[in-house]
Structure formats: structure tokens, C-alpha cells
Amino acid sequence: MSFARKDLVGIADLEEHEILTLLDTAERFRELNERPIKKVPTLRGRSVIHLFLEPSTRTRTSFDIAAKRMSADTFSVGGVTSSAVKGETLLDTARNLHAMRPDVIVVRHKMAGTAALLAKALPCSVINAGDGFHEHPTQALLDALTLRQRLGGFEGRTVTIVGDIAHSRVARSNVILLTRLGARVRVCGPRTLIPPGIEALGAVACDRLRDAIEDADVVMMLRIQQERIDQGGHYFPNTREYSRLYGLNLDTMRRARPDVLVMHPGPVNRGVEISPEVADGPWSVILDQVTNGVAVRMSAMYHVMGADRAEAAVQRGADR
Ligand code: ASP
Numbered sequence: 001m002s003f004a005r006k007d008l009v010g011i012a013d014l015e016e017h018e019i020l021t022l023l024d025t026a027e028r029f030r031e032l033n034e035r036p037i038k039k040v041p042t043l044r045g046r047s048v049i050h051l052f053l054e055p056s057t058r059t060r061t062s063f064d065i066a067a068k069r070m071s072a073d074t075f076s077v078g079g080v081t082s083s084a085v086k087g088e089t090l091l092d093t094a095r096n097l098h099a100m101r102p103d104v105i106v107v108r109h110k111m112a113g114t115a116a117l118l119a120k121a122l123p124c125s126v127i128n129a130g131d132g133f134h135e136h137p138t139q140a141l142l143d144a145l146t147l148r149q150r151l152g153g154f155e156g157r158t159v160t161i162v163g164d165i166a167h168s169r170v171a172r173s174n175v176i177l178l179t180r181l182g183a184r185v186r187v188c189g190p191r192t193l194i195p196p197g198i199e200a201l202g203a204v205a206c207d208r209l210r211d212a213i214e215d216a217d218v219v220m221m222l223r224i225q226q227e228r229i230d231q232g233g234h235y236f237p238n239t240r241e242y243s244r245l246y247g248l249n250l251d252t253m254r255r256a257r258p259d260v261l262v263m264h265p266g267p268v269n270r271g272v273e274i275s276p277e278v279a280d281g282p283w284s285v286i287l288d289q290v291t292n293g294v295a296v297r298m299s300a301m302y303h304v305m306g307a308d309r310a311e312a313a314v315q316r317g318a319d320r
Pocket of ligand 1 (some may be wrong): 001130136170222223265266267
């Protein structure tokens with residue numbers, strides 16, 4: 001098993017063995033993250049630029065913590081502090097950042113395809129931290145790590161993803177990853193928020209929340225991606241109606257298995273897609289997802305920078 005790519009752009013590019021390699025390495029880093037001293041010299045002397053041109057709390061912080069725990073130097077560019085607001089194109093910004101010789105650029109942008117564009121244009125590694133409604137590969141990996149720890153595996157398991165599937169990069173990356181690892185995936189939401197062609201990715205669409213969560217091992221709730229819904233576009237009558245039909249609360253939970261796992265990538269809109277009692281209840285693994293985010297991002301940086309191959313070479317030398 002190995003991962004020999006320069007970049008991590010999307011789950012769609014990955015073979016099953018590459019996904020498993022990333023998860024196995026993350027498992028090792030998860031142990032490190034529980035130790036009193038959490039720093040290793042693995043990426044000493046390497047530089048990571050975080051180029052975040054869309055809001056982020058968990059992803060940005062966990063990428064930064066991940067890089068620092070491996071002793072890399074990190075630099076942040078984003079929002080109003082970048083020259084994007086002065087009219088510079090994304091590619092120009094990226095080429096200028098690359099001229100400073102980072103080893104990795106972690107990028108988040110509202111445009112689908114941004115990470116692929118930079119990965120092609122730049123000699124350094126690029127990691128996708130979310131490109132519009134397209135993909136969020138490290139989110140799907142941290143979700144998979146959380147599920148593997150709780151369920152032991154994916155084969156024969158049913159995962160129901162509920163909400164704004166059409167505008168969610170989390171849904172897309174998860175449908176691809178989970179079906180690739182053998183899980184059954186149901187998607188549920190208003191028909192207007194289920195993208196045409198989702199079945200081609202291996203998911204089954206379901207209209208009613210109660211039917212969708214019945215027998216599911218996992219229910220993953222998603223936020224309505226308001227920032228990607230066109231001004232004036234109406235996908236459902238109003239938030240209260242949406243919440244009544246698609247919100248997970250103690251009442252709807254009665255239809256779920258007692259041992260169901262409830263996930264959410266955050267940020268949670270309490271009282272809209274999920275009630276506080278469910279988000280904080282015994283089913284919830286939402287904070288485990290966040291914890292696993294650091295380990296997965298350590299694994300992603302470790303592999304794209306070829307640290308696994310460097311370590312193996314050192315080991316071969318020592319064995320001679
Ligand atoms: N944090 C996730 C993302 O960046 C989910 C969300 O924003 O709803 O896609």
C-alpha cells in the first residue's frame with residue numbers, strides 16, 4: 001500500500017489502497033496527538049502556505065496544527081489580507097507564492113476546480129481544503145477515519161447523508177469515498193437539493209427523512225450551503241418548513257437504530273438541520289470528527305511531501 005502523489009485534489013482521483021494508506025497513517029498520528037508532547041521532527045525545514053480565500057474555522061486551524069506538530073513552518077494568506085482584493089488573479093497569486101518556495105500550498109476557494117488548476121500549474125504540492133461545491137477530500141477522510149474507528153469497517157454499512165447535497169463538497173467527497181470502500185450511501189433532502197446524476201456516483205436518493213434514516217448505521221447531517229445558493233433562488237419554502245421535514249431531532253431519532261452514529265462536518269446550524277439534543281446526544285461523534293481532522297491532515301501533508309518515502313529510504317539504509 002502506498003500513496004505516491006504530489007497532490008491531494010479529490011477523492012475521485014484516489015484508488016482504494018491510497019485511501020487506506022492515508023487512513024492508516026492518520027491512525028498513527030492520532031496516537032501522537034494524544035501524547036503530552038505532540039511534536040515530531042518529520043517535516044522540519046519544510047514550509048506550508050495556507051491559502052484560504054473562503055471562510056474556515058476547523059479546516060484551517062487543523063491544517064495549521066497538523067503542520068506545526070510535524071515541525072513544518074506555516075504561513076497564512078487569505079481573505080481581505082490577500083491581493084485577491086486588489087484584482088490579482090488566483091493563478092498569479094499562486095505563482096507568486098510558489099516563487100517563495102513553499103513545499104505545500106493548502107488551498108480553499110469558492111471556485112470548483114481551483115485545487116486541480118494549482119496542482120497542474122505549480123511544481124510544489126497542493127492540497128484541496130475545499131473547492132466550491134466540488135470536493136473536500138480531507139473532510140471525507142476524517143469522516144472515514146471516525147467511522148472506521150467506531151464501526152471497524154465499511155462493507156455492508158449504510159450511511160445516510162441528509163441536507164443540501166447539491167451544493168455540498170462534503171457530500172460529494174463522502175459519496176465517492178464511502179461507496180469506494182464498500183458502504184451503501186443514501187442521500188436525502190428536498191428534490192431541489194439532490195443533484196441529478198448522484199446515482200451515477202453510487203448513492204440512492206430518498207425523499208423522506210424517516211425512511212432514509214431507518215436501519216442506517218450512520219446519519220450525516222449537512223448545513224444548507226446558503227453562500228452557494230443564488231440570491232433569489234428558492235429551493236424550499238422556508239427554513240421552518242425545511243427543518244420540519246429534514247431536521248434531525250429527538251422525535252425523528254425514534255426511527256433510527258439506537259446505536260446509530262450522528263455526524264456533521266460543522267458549522268452546525270442548531271435548530272435548523274439538527275436539534276441541540278441530538279448534536280450533543282450520545283449518538284453524536286461530531287467532536288471525534290474534529291479530533292480526527294488533525295490526524296488526517298498530518299497524514300495528507302506527510303504523504304504529498306513524500307515523507308513516507310524518505311523515511312523508508314532511511315530505514316533501508318539502517319538495515320544494510
Ligand atoms: N465545513 C464544511 C465545508 O467547508 C461544511 C460546511 O461548510 O457546511 O464544506
